[in-house]
Amino acid sequence: MTLKIYSYLDEKRSTLGDVPRGNEFYSICPPVKQTPPETSLFLGWEELHSQFTALRASPESPRYIGFENASRPLFLDPMKPERLRADHPTTFDLREKYSRDWRVSQLRVSAEVLKNYEAMRMACDDAEYARLMRWLGRVDAVVPHFQNGLNDRLRQAQLGETWDLLTIIIRQTGVFKNIPEQFFTVHLWPWFNSFIIRSDLFEEFFSASFESFLKLRENMPDVSLYATRFLMERLLGVFLQYRSYSDTLFRLAELPLLHLLPESPPESPPDGFDPKIYLKINSDVASAGIGAEQHYLSHGWREGREWA
Amino acid sequence: MKIKIFSCNHVLPKHEISTNLFQTFVSGLTPEQGSRTLSDVSGRNIAERHKFCEMRHQYYIWQNTLAQYDYVGFEHYRRLFYLDPLSLDNLKTRYPKLHNLRGNLAELPLDFITDIHEPGIFGEIHESRSSFNQEDELRIENWIASHDILYTQPMFQNVEENIRNFHGNAFHLWKELEKTLSTSRSFSSLRNYVNSSLPWSGYLNMYIMRSDLFCAYMDEIFPVLLDLDDKYPDAPSRIWGHFTERLLGAFLIQKMVETPMLRCKPIPHLVFDRNACD
Numbered sequence: 001m002t003l004k005i006y007s008y009l010d011e012k013r014s015t016l017g018d019v020p021r022g023n024e025f026y027s028i029c030p031p032v033k034q035t036p037p038e039t040s041l042f043l044g045w046e047e048l049h050s051q052f053t054a055l056r057a058s059p060e061s062p063r064y065i066g067f068e069n070a071s072r073p074l075f076l077d078p079m080k081p082e083r084l085r086a087d088h089p090t091t092f093d094l095r096e097k098y099s100r101d102w103r104v105s106q107l108r109v110s111a112e113v114l115k116n117y118e119a120m121r122m123a124c125d126d127a128e129y130a131r132l133m134r135w136l137g138r139v140d141a142v143v144p145h146f147q148n149g150l151n152d153r154l155r156q157a158q159l160g161e162t163w164d165l166l167t168i169i170i171r172q173t174g175v176f177k178n179i180p181e182q183f184f185t186v187h188l189w190p191w192f193n194s195f196i197i198r199s200d201l202f203e204e205f206f207s208a209s210f211e212s213f214l215k216l217r218e219n220m221p222d223v224s225l226y227a228t229r230f231l232m233e234r235l236l237g238v239f240l241q242y243r244s245y246s247d248t249l250f251r252l253a254e255l256p257l258l259h260l261l262p263e264s265p266p267e268s269p270p271d272g273f274d275p276k277i278y279l280k281i282n283s284d285v286a287s288a289g290i291g292a293e294q295h296y297l298s299h300g301w302r303e304g305r306e307w308a
Numbered sequence: 309m310k311i312k313i314f315s316c317n318h319v320l321p322k323h324e325i326s327t328n329l330f331q332t333f334v335s336g337l338t339p340e341q342g343s344r345t346l347s348d349v350s351g352r353n354i355a356e357r358h359k360f361c362e363m364r365h366q367y368y369i370w371q372n373t374l375a376q377y378d379y380v381g382f383e384h385y386r387r388l389f390y391l392d393p394l395s396l397d398n399l400k401t402r403y404p405k406l407h408n409l410r411g412n413l414a415e416l417p418l419d420f421i422t423d424i425h426e427p428g429i430f431g432e433i434h435e436s437r438s439s440f441n442q443e444d445e446l447r448i449e450n451w452i453a454s455h456d457i458l459y460t461q462p463m464f465q466n467v468e469e470n471i472r473n474f475h476g477n478a479f480h481l482w483k484e485l486e487k488t489l490s491t492s493r494s495f496s497s498l499r500n501y502v503n504s505s506l507p508w509s510g511y512l513n514m515y516i517m518r519s520d521l522f523c524a525y526m527d528e529i530f531p532v533l534l535d536l537d538d539k540y541p542d543a544p545s546r547i548w549g550h551f552t553e554r555l556l557g558a559f560l561i562q563k564m565v566e567t568p569m570l571r572c573k574p575i576p577h578l579v580f581d582r583n584a585c586d
Contacts, residue, residue, distance in 0.1 A: 076569075077569075084568075100561055103464070131569050138455070138571055139454065139571075186415065241414060244414070245396075245410065245414040247395075251451065
């Protein structure tokens with residue numbers, strides 16, 4: 001097996017229905033509610049937990065392994081243009097849009113466009129999958145275009161001292177021991193823990209990362225899920241930037257993610273919306289003294305604010 | 309895999325290079341006997357058409373020697389691709405200025421450094437390129453071959469606005485070029501991407517491309533540009549070179565749409581002050 005991409009199915013995507021079936025290359029991962037004892041330390045880390053569980057469950061090690069959030073899939077479109085335009089016109093439009101502005105890290109899409117894209121992935125024929133594999137064989141890692149963490153209030157609020165502490169821990173661990181301090185202060189990294197990477201690199205990165213996260217949790221038992229997500233994505237940025245520095249011919253490919261946004265204001269918060277969690281995640285809303293539901297319904301949905 | 313990167317000059321530079329990968333190329337130069345510098349005074353050439361700037365070099369390769377290569381690349385006498393196959397330790401020991409440069413590039417988000425005026429860096433780059441061993445060259449070749457088109461980071465400015473700002477006296481020529489290309493066969497095989505609303509400009513005419521893609525690009529633009537050069541003998545100097553810097557973007561869009569999973573990527577580049585090239 002050459003490639004396996006694990007798509008983490010979060011609540012946002014689940015509530016849309018018509019969940020795509022998996023195939024040889026894509027595996028749909030529902031949130032892990034139960035966990036075997038040896039992985040219980042990761043319970044509550046949601047998609048990171050899914051990564052760990054997927055790895056443990058994988059019967060064979062693929063040459064490349066990928067992870068993505070099903071609400072924000074990596075934009076991979078190996079379909080022939082004529083067929084794409086005829087059968088999946090909204091995905092063809094996305095290809096055109098990205099070709100015009102190949103710097104964008106996210107293409108904002110409606111639920112309908114997301115489903116059209118998912119259907120395209122499943123409809124690819126052998127030749128198109130072979131094209132995807134040939135493309136992948138020419139890269140070492142694929143990530144969303146790097147974004148500036150300084151421009152994101154949520155990331156700024158959640159990282160801070162937690163990042164500083166993790167930095168101290170991880171610089172004594174595995175591959176990160178060799179990385180100079182300056183790489184831990186760079187504010188550009190690929191967001192959302194979505195990537196495809198050579199399996200040997202994945203092992204190298206994740207063995208050190210998970211070990212450090214466990215130590216972090218011993219020091220900060222109440223580290224939040226959001227902080228964990230952001231720490232992990234930033235660590236991946238450090239790892240890849242150092243790789244590209246130590247070997248300037250490292251083959252890093254950057255792609256956009258599709259980013260699902262609602263098209264019209266919701267009448268009520270989504271199922272499972274917890275005001276306390278919303279305010280914990282969106283600390284700027286909490287500090288402004290605005291009610292969680294009020295903020296979500298007036299601004300939060302449009303801004304794509306996280307709520308679970 | 310046969311790859312050649314041509315360093316395009318209009319006069320003989322102080323630092324010359326002729327290796328498996330890199331080749332100094334001076335347009336209009338009558339070479340001295342035994343010189344390893346490439347020139348375009350023989351074969352099919354447009355050496356006298358100075359308004360084409362560095363496109364003269366590209367024309368010559370396209371018309372005379374392209375069949376020899378799987379990939380071709382073009383850089384300018386004081387603008388260089390950043391191609392560095394050496395290990396960190398090796399670089400630090402042998403080329404300390406380049407070691408610092410690598411550190412600077414790692415911290416930059418835009419993949420280029422302009423206005424380099426510190427003496428010695430340009431020379432170290434040429435020295436390192438000349439001393440690449442077979443393994444170093446193979447690493448660069450493999451890296452290039454893992455892409456289809458490598459280009460330099462452009463300016464993200466609307467093309468029409470950019471032409472009006474920098475070449476306002478030739479705006480009518482741009483519109484004529486755009487009109488002709490927009491009805492050409494290959495540029496309209498799927499949709500037409502040549503129009504002034506494109507959001508970027510200034511690609512520098514520097515790229516490394518698969519030879520078949522380079523050939524397709526040259527096939528498309530040169531007949532139109534040569535006709536315009538004949539038709540408008542009073543066109544401003546260097547104008548066709550400036551226009552092609554803006555055309556590459558349309559070609560890239562066309563190819564990215566037509567060719568799924570095309571591997572395109574900006575390659576870091578370095579821009580030296582004129583007096584820092586010695």
